[in-house]
Amino acid sequence: AAALIEFLKARKADLLASEHKIYDELDNRFFEYQKLALEYYDLDILDVPNNDPSLAFDKKRKQEMVAYAILFSLFERAYLMFSHQAEAFQQRQWSGWKHFLNDFLRRETVRTAWQLGKGTYDTGFQAFMDGKIAEIAPKAPPPVPAAAIPAPVPVPAVVA
Numbered sequence: 001a002a003a004l005i006e007f008l009k010a011r012k013a014d015l016l017a018s019e020h021k022i023y024d025e026l027d028n029r030f031f032e033y034q035k036l037a038l039e040y041y042d043l044d045i046l047d048v049p050n051n052d053p054s055l056a057f058d059k060k061r062k063q064e065m066v067a068y069a070i071l072f073s074l075f076e077r078a079y080l081m082f083s084h085q086a087e088a089f090q091q092r093q094w095s096g097w098k099h100f101l102n103d104f105l106r107r108e109t110v111r112t113a114w115q116l117g118k119g120t121y122d123t124g125f126q127a128f129m130d131g132k133i134a135e136i137a138p139k140a141p142p143p144v145p146a147a148a149i150p151a152p153v154p155v156p157a158v159v160a
Contacts, residue, residue: 041066068110068113072114072118105132114129
């Protein structure tokens with residue numbers, strides 16, 4: 001029975017390593033594609049469409065959005081790779097990534113870029129990023145209830 005358990009553990013580890021290898025190879029190729037998209041930002045070849053009116057005449061903004069997409073891919077890769085590691089390893093390695101990410105997500109342009117392309121990332125990573133943004137993004141002040149706003153004081157009409 002112990003031999004069977006060890007066999008199943010080894011098989012699961014092999015399967016996980018195979019999945020990581022496939023992901024890693026695909027991610028490397030996607031990263032190369034993203035670098036092309038950054039170089040040829042005037043083409044409509046990445047998840048920042050040219051038909052977005054806010055980006056239509058701003059080439060630098062489009063380059064910025066493509067660069068953010070590349071960085072999101074790197075964060076996704078780190079997130080997925082570190083999430084399967086031992087907790088001590090995660091604390092040592094992932095903590096630096098999280099610190100950088102926290103600073104990065106304070107920028108409104110980064111959060112906008114995330115909203116534009118987040119559907120292309122791993123769903124676990126999407127939830128992680130949305131949670132981080134909810135923690136970090138500046139909170140809007142709560143609306144003032146109507147009852148707290150004083151009613152206008154009537155001004156008597158001046159009769160001449």
